[in-house]
Amino acid sequence: xxxxxxxxxxxxxxxxxxxxxxxxxxxxxxxxxxxxxxxxxxxxxxxxxxxxxxxxxxxxxxxxxxxxxxxxxxxxxxxxxxxxxxxxxxxxxxxxxxxxxxxxxxxxxxxxxxxxxxxxxxxxxxxxxxxxxxxxxxxxxxxxxxxxxxxxxxxxxxxxxxxxxxxxxxxxxxxxxxxxxxxxxxxxxxxxxxxxxxxxxxxxxxxxxxxxxxxxxxxxxxx
Numbered sequence: 001x002x003x004x005x006x007x008x009x010x011x012x013x014x015x016x017x018x019x020x021x022x023x024x025x026x027x028x029x030x031x032x033x034x035x036x037x038x039x040x041x042x043x044x045x046x047x048x049x050x051x052x053x054x055x056x057x058x059x060x061x062x063x064x065x066x067x068x069x070x071x072x073x074x075x076x077x078x079x080x081x082x083x084x085x086x087x088x089x090x091x092x093x094x095x096x097x098x099x100x101x102x103x104x105x106x107x108x109x110x111x112x113x114x115x116x117x118x119x120x121x122x123x124x125x126x127x128x129x130x131x132x133x134x135x136x137x138x139x140x141x142x143x144x145x146x147x148x149x150x151x152x153x154x155x156x157x158x159x160x161x162x163x164x165x166x167x168x169x170x171x172x173x174x175x176x177x178x179x180x181x182x183x184x185x186x187x188x189x190x191x192x193x194x195x196x197x198x199x200x201x202x203x204x205x206x207x208x209x210x211x212x213x214x215x216x217x218x219x220x221x222x223x
Contacts, residue, residue, distance in 0.1 A: 001051045001079065005034055005094075018045040020087050029122045030161045032096035033055065038087040047087070050079040051094060054122060056101070063093040071096075096121070100148035101164060102216065115213040116142055118163065118196055121149070125163055126197040126200065129208030132194045134169055136177070137209045141168040141189070144218045150197075156204040163196040168217050189217070 005028045013019045020043035026034040034103040036049070051062065055077035062069045064082055071080075084090050105112035118125040127137055134140060146165050153162035168189040176182060202210050 005053045011196055013057070014047055016045055017043045017048065018047045018087060019043045032098045032121060034094040034096075036092040036094070038084075038090070040090045042087065044086065044088045046083065046085045049082045049084050049092065051082060051092070052079050052094060053077065056121065057096050057120065059097045060095045063095075065091055077216055085135075102142065103212070104146070111121070112213045116216045117212050119159075120148075120163065122146075123168075124199040124212060126202050126210055126212045127194060127196050127201045127203055127214070128205065128210045130205050131196065132167065132192055134192060136209050139170045139172065140194070140211070140214055141170070141217045142192075142214045143168055144216055153195070155201045158201075160201055162199050165196070166191045167194045193198070
């Protein structure tokens with residue numbers, strides 16, 4: 001049963017006598033392609049490999065020696081059985097597609113009402129002050145139809161995959177951030193480029209704000 005993914009090698013010995021080292025070749029969690037092979041096969045006996053399809057998967061595939069099984073959202077959050085007849089030669093290729101998605105919280109999470117978090121694959125993303133040219137990221141709104149471009153980015157000497165996009169910013173007028181209450185005055189929205197980074201990597205680029213949950217603007221047509 002294979003529940004966690006990451007570049008690795010694991011020595012396996014099964015009750016039927018099969019013994020081998022399972023190799024994962026992958027850039028996961030940055031990429032959803034995972035190749036599974038066996039090396040140092042001591043006993044070349046067949047076995048069933050149960051691979052977990054993460055709950056966020058909506059499309060992808062499982063290939064065994066080139067034979068493909070398509071994956072849909074109905075296959076997510078469960079295990080798929082792959083019969084390995086020849087551990088010394090069989091190759092299993094997993095493909096979990098990773099489009100960026102907006103995630104909503106349960107209605108009882110009141111602090112996140114009307115807001116969404118940006119996710120890609122297994123990773124949650126966030127935005128910090130350095131990622132947008134705004135006075136405060138509290139005035140940022142996600143756009144429901146915005147495109148997100150995965151880009152390489154360095155944080156504290158480590159390369160991660162950031163997301164390049166745009167968001168809406170509320171154009172306040174006469175706002176005094178020191179006052180407890182005041183009349184809201186604004187003349188609409190404009191757009192601003194933003195960058196989101198994996199949540200685990202935040203607080204490595206100086207002092208500032210950080211947000212995961214942001215309000216969302218939905219653009220409606222006239223029909």
